[in-house]
Amino acid sequence: MTFDVVTLMTMSSLAVVLCGVSFILNTSFTRNDATGRMWSLGFIGGITVAAGYGVEAAVPGAWWGLLVGNVAYVSAIGALWCGARLHNRRPPLLWVVVVVALVVAVATALQTPGEGTWAGAPVLWFGLAILSVLGGVELQRGRLRRNVNGRSLGIVLWIVAIFMLARTIVFLITGPDGPAFTAYFNSGIAAVVTMALIISAAITVSVLRAERGGDSAVGDLSVGILSRSGVLSAESFVQSAEDHLERAENAGQGVALIAADIDRLPEVNTAFGRAAGDEAISSFAQTLRGTVPVMAALGHPAAGRFFVLVAVASATEALAVAERIQIALVDNPLPDGQKIRLTASLGVADSFDHGYALPDLTTAVVGAVERSKAAGGNHIEVSTTA
Numbered sequence: 001m002t003f004d005v006v007t008l009m010t011m012s013s014l015a016v017v018l019c020g021v022s023f024i025l026n027t028s029f030t031r032n033d034a035t036g037r038m039w040s041l042g043f044i045g046g047i048t049v050a051a052g053y054g055v056e057a058a059v060p061g062a063w064w065g066l067l068v069g070n071v072a073y074v075s076a077i078g079a080l081w082c083g084a085r086l087h088n089r090r091p092p093l094l095w096v097v098v099v100v101a102l103v104v105a106v107a108t109a110l111q112t113p114g115e116g117t118w119a120g121a122p123v124l125w126f127g128l129a130i131l132s133v134l135g136g137v138e139l140q141r142g143r144l145r146r147n148v149n150g151r152s153l154g155i156v157l158w159i160v161a162i163f164m165l166a167r168t169i170v171f172l173i174t175g176p177d178g179p180a181f182t183a184y185f186n187s188g189i190a191a192v193v194t195m196a197l198i199i200s201a202a203i204t205v206s207v208l209r210a211e212r213g214g215d216s217a218v219g220d221l222s223v224g225i226l227s228r229s230g231v232l233s234a235e236s237f238v239q240s241a242e243d244h245l246e247r248a249e250n251a252g253q254g255v256a257l258i259a260a261d262i263d264r265l266p267e268v269n270t271a272f273g274r275a276a277g278d279e280a281i282s283s284f285a286q287t288l289r290g291t292v293p294v295m296a297a298l299g300h301p302a303a304g305r306f307f308v309l310v311a312v313a314s315a316t317e318a319l320a321v322a323e324r325i326q327i328a329l330v331d332n333p334l335p336d337g338q339k340i341r342l343t344a345s346l347g348v349a350d351s352f353d354h355g356y357a358l359p360d361l362t363t364a365v366v367g368a369v370e371r372s373k374a375a376g377g378n379h380i381e382v383s384t385t386a
Helices: 005-029 034-058 063-087 094-111 121-138 142-146 148-174 179-184 187-210 234-251 265-272 274-291 315-331 358-374
Strands: 255-262 297-302 305-311 344-350 379-383
Touching: 034 063, 034 187, 063 094, 063 121, 063 142, 063 148, 063 187, 094 121, 121 148, 142 148, 148 179, 148 187, 234 255, 234 297, 234 305, 234 358, 255 274, 255 315, 255 358, 274 297, 274 305, 274 315, 305 315, 305 358, 315 344, 315 379, 344 358, 358 379
Parallel strands: 344 379
Antiparallel strands: 255 305, 255 344, 297 305
């Protein structure tokens, strides 16, 4: 059986509409949070793409349908990326999507109606490639990194990015009538790629919403002011830390922010199941509670990451606290006879180098943790640059 371009594009549009309506209704009647609304916006953008391109194809001279479709295509991919950032508890950076959409709109408007269907196409495809790369990266980090569905969608977005970039290059070299473009990057093949992306996105985000993106893992949910692991939740820790830092600055007391990130938590979940991952997080939290100074503030900003705010007299003392955490983790395997020994990538930032502003300390310590992870984990990295 052979499908022509029109049939493939119709099937792609139908898949977009069905998946979009299903997800939007599910969001409206179940968990209507910021992440769900952002992803719903993406599906609305996908439906608008189908409508815009349909009008442009069916109505002679309706070049504005192409303009609407191109801008909506950018918003659909961009909303998927922004929703992933919200899911990872990061700012959505929606302005980036707006900028890309404006550039695509201007390029399309300047070329229509003379260029016909291909008006603004290279700019659109290049913009989609950029947003797909950003989405693919975001789905491989933070809370989404330990979810196989998120990682799978990230791979799909990388494939889309490669396809769009290659399509742009071939189009600029050969034009729409070139043999390479006609054979490998025509509208029919693009429709198949779009269907694969939409269906993958619909399945993935629906599963992530059902699982609350892995929120059921110990520590991601809050019980009062505490996370499920028994230490301060992300919001509670920020409030407590800001109060401690203000009082420490007034008293001239040194403080240190220590971040500890469980090494290879996604691999633990994959090899031993989510229950083992939850046990690892709980064990990690209890080890911290028994190791750090009694009056230290313990926070849980993400599933596998913990913050410790502790009063110290010097940078040397801050490093000593981090070393005690590292040793305690290695000395305490998971219970119930499991032979898993936890290690962590640790970062240290203190008020002597970075001042008393929590955002500055957080930025410094997260950077230190990332360097520690890049070094292979089970390592302590001290941030000394103000």
